[in-house]
Amino acid sequence: MTQLTNIPLPIKLMKKYILILVLLAVNTAFCQDTESKEKEQKAKKDFRFEPSGRIKMIYPIQFGHHSLSKAHDANIGFGWSLSFFNYKNFRFSPGFDWVQYKVTDHELVGNFSASVYNSFHGTVSYEIPVTESFSVLPDLGLGYVMVNQKTSNHKFGTQEGNEIRAGFTADYKTNKFLTLFISARFIHTNLNMETDPAYIDFYGKANQIQLALGLKFN
Amino acid sequence: MKKITLLLLLILTYSCGIQYDGEKRLIVEGQITDRDEKPLSGRIVEVIVSDYDETDVISNSYTDANGNVLMIFPAPQNADYFSNTRISIRIAGDEIWQGKYLYNMWESDFTSYKYKLNTTLYKKEDIVQFNVIPNRVSNKDLVDVRIEGIQSNESIDFHPIVNDVLYANIQQEFKVIKNQQLVLHYTILNNDNTAPTSYNETINIGNDPINQYTITY
Numbered sequence: 001m002t003q004l005t006n007i008p009l010p011i012k013l014m015k016k017y018i019l020i021l022v023l024l025a026v027n028t029a030f031c032q033d034t035e036s037k038e039k040e041q042k043a044k045k046d047f048r049f050e051p052s053g054r055i056k057m058i059y060p061i062q063f064g065h066h067s068l069s070k071a072h073d074a075n076i077g078f079g080w081s082l083s084f085f086n087y088k089n090f091r092f093s094p095g096f097d098w099v100q101y102k103v104t105d106h107e108l109v110g111n112f113s114a115s116v117y118n119s120f121h122g123t124v125s126y127e128i129p130v131t132e133s134f135s136v137l138p139d140l141g142l143g144y145v146m147v148n149q150k151t152s153n154h155k156f157g158t159q160e161g162n163e164i165r166a167g168f169t170a171d172y173k174t175n176k177f178l179t180l181f182i183s184a185r186f187i188h189t190n191l192n193m194e195t196d197p198a199y200i201d202f203y204g205k206a207n208q209i210q211l212a213l214g215l216k217f218n
Numbered sequence: 219m220k221k222i223t224l225l226l227l228l229i230l231t232y233s234c235g236i237q238y239d240g241e242k243r244l245i246v247e248g249q250i251t252d253r254d255e256k257p258l259s260g261r262i263v264e265v266i267v268s269d270y271d272e273t274d275v276i277s278n279s280y281t282d283a284n285g286n287v288l289m290i291f292p293a294p295q296n297a298d299y300f301s302n303t304r305i306s307i308r309i310a311g312d313e314i315w316q317g318k319y320l321y322n323m324w325e326s327d328f329t330s331y332k333y334k335l336n337t338t339l340y341k342k343e344d345i346v347q348f349n350v351i352p353n354r355v356s357n358k359d360l361v362d363v364r365i366e367g368i369q370s371n372e373s374i375d376f377h378p379i380v381n382d383v384l385y386a387n388i389q390q391e392f393k394v395i396k397n398q399q400l401v402l403h404y405t406i407l408n409n410d411n412t413a414p415t416s417y418n419e420t421i422n423i424g425n426d427p428i429n430q431y432t433i434t435y
Contacts, residue, residue, distance in 0.1 A: 106277065106278070107278075107288060107289050107290070108290055109290065109291070110277050110290070110291035110292050111274070111275055111276050111277055111278065111291070147240070148240075149238070149240055149292060154235055154274075155235075156238045156240065156276075156292050157237075157238035157239050157240025157241070157292045158240040158241075159240040159241050160241070192241040193241055193242075193243070194239075194241060194242040194243075194331070195242065195243035195244075195245065195290075196243075196245055196330055196331045196332050199243060199245070199290065203243055203290075
């Protein structure tokens with residue numbers, strides 16, 4: 001104690017300054033760590049691993065002047081899609097739709113019983129939360145289409161093509177694991193076709209409104 | 219074991235039956251009329267695809283009130299010279315009206331994917347037989363027989379096999395419409411290195427069910 005009191009004043013001041021500087025440096029260092037953590041957490045919030053799957057019943061309404069609309073009746077179809085990541089509420093979901101159309105006008109399409117519409121598609125959706133349990137997801141997607149013409153025991157060829165789809169889904173979260181949803185989307189299909197030019201569009205294009213009801217597993 | 223597995227896989231994946239091109243459509247359209255060019259409604263028309271093993275009625279329809287028919291169907295694969303797949307069109311007959319059978323068609327017989335089936339059907343009671351009877355009395359040969367007139371053409375082979383022997387394909391029986399004048403064209407080969415001689419004969423077909431003409435050469 002005697003020794004301390006004997007220390008000259010400038011050195012005493014120096015020690016204080018050093019202490020203040022160290023404290024400031026430590027404080028600054030801690031501040032920087034908190035910021036980076038926040039950034040990291042924000043990034044983690046932006047890009048999340050959130051696997052989910054959807055299964056759905058499909059009711060397509062074909063409209064316009066084309067073969068699926070004029071020479072077929074749609075049955076209830078089925079579909080599924082998967083999604084693994086959520087980036088800023090955007091999701092990419094690969095999926096598959098299957099719908100069987102019963103042939104109603106054999107003179108226009110041939111003597112087989114059904115055309116089966118298979119679509120392998122990828123969709124990007126954006127989730128807009130409305131309430132805690134209800135959200136709306138507009139979406140846009142592309143697909144590869146195969147239409148198989150068949151009877152129960154014989155194939156009458158396959159028509160390939162592509163589709164563009166746009167629509168929305170309304171999700172209602174019932175609990176942590178299960179969400180009910182309905183969706184409606186417009187799908188325009190282009191199919192490969194060789195025939196008399198007057199009939200190319202009739203057999204090579206299709207337009208539908210696809211309504212769906214399903215479950216999402218979170 | 220590997221061989222057996224491979225064989226089983228081959229059997230399982232082997233696709234039987236006539237193959238179709240789902241991305242190609244053929245069209246049969248036209249009008250069916252009677253002798254007076256009045257439309258015939260309610261006639262059954264079928265499009266048949268066949269190969270050695272199988273037959274599919276790929277499309278069928280009825281003519282409408284104007285006698286028109288339109289059928290559109292997936293094209294069979296390889297309906298051409300190099301394969302056994304063939305397309306036929308059959309118009310069903312009944313007690314009153316004749317039927318017609320157009321057979322042995324290839325895809326190339328469709329122009330721009332379309333075959334125009336504009337055809338006339340005759341009442342069965344209007345169709346009679348006309349026979350050409352060859353009577354060979356020398357070493358000459360009958361090498362060509364054709365008739366010009368109204369025939370019922372109940373079956374038409376689109377790609378008949380042409381025999382190399384000159385007189386092997388001579389048609390001797392014709393189904394023709396009664397009460398008309400036919401022109402019979404025939405050619406005699408003299409077999410003495412001289413030019414063949416062609417003849418034209420006008421023949422009256424009446425109401426008799428069987429009419430015949432003898433060519434003596």
